[in-house]
Structures are given as C-alpha cells and as structure tokens.
Amino acid sequence: MINSKIPQATAKRLPIYYRYLGILYNSGKKRISSTELAEAVKVDSATIRRDFSYFGALGKRGYGYDVKSLLDFFKKTLNQDKLTNVALIGVGNLGHALLNYNFHGSNNVRISAAFDIDDRITGTIQSGVPIYPMNEMKEQLVEQQIEVVILTVPSPVAQRVTDELVTAGIRGILNFTPLRVNVQDGVRIQNVDLTNELQTLIYFLNHVDQPQASTK
C-alpha cells in the first residue's frame, strides 16, 4: 500500500476519477488518455497525470491508461472493494432524503442504522433501514462496529450528539449541520454545508462573473 504523502487536493479528486472510470468501463471503453479524461472531469491533464503518479506508474507512455486496471486500482485505494456500513443520525428532512439516496449502487456504502428522537418513527424501518431511538445510539454503534456516521441533526444539538458519537468510538463524521463541531484528535470531520455552497455561488456570480463590469 502506498502510504507516502498524497496531497489533500489529490485525495479529494480521487472519487471523481473513480466515478468517471466506472462510467467508461460500463460503456466498454478499454483505454483512456489523460487529455480525454481531463475534458470529462474538468481537471487539467497535467494535474491528472501528477495525481496518478503519486501512486506509481499507472499508465503506459504512448498508450494511456487501461480503464479496467485503473478502475480496479482506485476501487482498492478508495476502499470500495469492501462494504462500509454507516449510520445516519437524525432522520429529518435531509436525513430522510439521504436514506433514499442511492449511496449504495455507485458506491460501496450502506446506511445500516439510523437514529432519531421522534418516537413516532423510532422502531420502524424506513427505506430498509431500522430507526433506533437516540438513547440506544452508543450501544448500537458499538455493537454494529460502525465507525462512520452522517450527521443530520438540528444544529442546537449537534455538539452534544457529536460528543456522544466520539465516546461511541466513531472515527469519521459527514457533518451536514452548519456548526463546526469540536472533536478530539483522530476523529475526522467532513463538512457539507448547503447554505454555504449556495452563498458562495451567489457571491461569485456577483463579484467575479459579473455580466457587465460595474466599477463603482
């Protein structure tokens, strides 16, 4: 296993490559050049070659990359060769949509348990996933050996729930709440903030991509 430093920026692009390689493979394509890939994933071809090179010499000069073996390589690298069970904390609006969202299918990840406080839904099974009450959270996470959770609780309780998750031995949190929660070292937070994304887009539209330059 290549353990030497992979730049963060590279690591974040790996899933993009992986997904597109899957599409290519399904369409029957046998080989791909960095230039062709570049166009599809909107990343400069030199960046792609550099990214790949961190993992060794994956291509052949004058030929390109073999789709199948590159796909297999990234499958392993991204741990998509084995199933990862994750839990969903908070089955509200967004949580509910994520239960139905087809993570599994393009992705070897399964939501195997969900948790909520609302006793109208706890004890039921939604989209094939059992909903447990919050007071069973720690117990279930430990028992099911779940290390990754998706956090979609209301922000006022985000920190409290997070603390509980950490004591349950969780190592990664995909955080949909707008709060930058505190965790001890060794727990990884990946923030997804929909409001931010929208505001950033609007900011760029009004300040960078101005249709007519406004100097005043």
Place this chain on the structure above:
Amino acid sequence: MINSKIPQATAKRLPIYYRYLGILYNSGKKRISSTELAEAVKVDSATIRRDFSYFGALGKRGYGYDVKSLLDFFKKTLNQDKLTNVALIGVGNLGHALLNYNFHGSNNVRISAAFDIDDRITGTIQSGVPIYPMNEMKEQLVEQQIEVVILTVPSPVAQRVTDELVTAGIRGILNFTPLRVNVQDGVRIQNVDLTNELQTLIYFLNHVDQPQASTK
C-alpha cells in the same frame, strides 16, 4: 464595492464567517477578536485577519471587530441584503428535501419555482413552491428572471437539462448530479457531490488517520 482580487479560498470562507457572526449577534455579543472567531470556525486567526483585510480595515487594533458592523458588511458582500430567487430543477428524493430545507431563514434565498417531468406532481404546490412541468421551464425562468438554479435531476439527463438552462439565461448552477456538466463561459457551476464527500472521508480514515500505523 471592493472589486480587487479576493482569493478563491477566502471567498469560500465568507459564508462561514457570516453565519457565525449572525449567531454571535443573536447571542448579544458586541465584539469579537480574530482569535476567538478562529476557535469557533476552525480557521487560523492569522488567516481570518488576512481574509478580512482584503476588504479593508474592518477591525480596531486592541479592540477586535464590532459584531454588528462586520455582520452588516458581510451581509452586503454576500448579497444577503436582498432576496435571491432560485429554481429547483428535479423534485425527486433530494430535490424534495431541499424544498423543505430551510434555506430561507438563515439565508436570504428562496426557492420560488420547481420543475419536474412527473405529471403526478406538476401543477401542485409542494412546501409552498409551485411545481411546473419541464416544458415550461425556459419560459418560467425567463419570466421570473431567475438566474440561479439547484440541479437535482437524474444524471442521464443532466447535460441536456443544463443546455436548456443555459439557453434560458441561467448564470449559476448548484449541481447535485455527479456529472461535471459542460457550460459556456460565464455560467458558474458549483458542484456538490455527496458520494464524493463520503468517499473522501472514508479515504482519509483509511490512509491518513489510521488508528494503528500499517506500513505494509
């Protein structure tokens, strides 16, 4: 209006600052130092000061930043002082959740129209938003002068729908599909890829934050 170059990295942090300032203001706090802010938003204090300094001298040495005036400044900068109407394209799983998602409230953005092909829902009003059929999309977008859309259609139709959006004069797309869609110059895409986020998180867990170092 400050028009000089604001670094991308800075621009992406502005909504984070803005949100936290709102929280501070509501809690009655009058002033804040960069160090204090740094802790809450998990950004180095020097980076915060640098970020702010691109917009001029917003603070007072020895005192810090005045919460109210900083909040007002960012409100203007992020165009949150006026309402932005956006459209939602594709009312499936995720789309439906976003209709209910409280963009409005912490955020001066309103979903004022939605579009779908399913004639069981077109013509109805969901969560206060009228759902139009796809063949009225262009017409409605032009008429309602909508420039920003949230794209939550199935990926096989993503490019086709995007082309239509561009001819309708759309300037910004918050793209939830996994495809890197093609648009002409001047149209901004902001990609949000939930599968990627999850895969990236899992990658980091297995390769960077290893609980016990595996050298082999």
Place this chain on the structure above:
DNA sequence: GATATGTTGTGAAATAATGCACTTTATGCT
C-alpha cells in the same frame, strides 16, 4: 528492425494559500 507517433511521468517554474512573528495603533486602567 527502423522510424514515426502518441502520451506518460516529471523537473522546474509559476501561482496560490497559509501562518509566523512583528509593528502599529487603539483601548482601558491607574
């Protein structure tokens, strides 16, 4: 087998972002 072609892998330059550490200046206390 030699030659032409295509495309990788990478040294090195360019660009971008971060963060240290210090100067400057405002505030608040005595």
Place this chain on the structure above:
DNA sequence: AGCATAAAGTGCATTATTTCACAACATATC
C-alpha cells in the same frame, strides 16, 4: 495624562498546488 495591554494589519518565509514543457518510452507502421 501616561502606561500597560490587547489585538489588528501585514511583510515575509513556508508550504501546497498547479501548470508548462520536454525527455523518455511504448506502440504502431512500414
């Protein structure tokens, strides 16, 4: 009023990331 303290603003070194441009090498062709 003067002094101690706090914290912004910033020059600069460092680190990270991107991109150019080319040598190296595999493949295909004649």
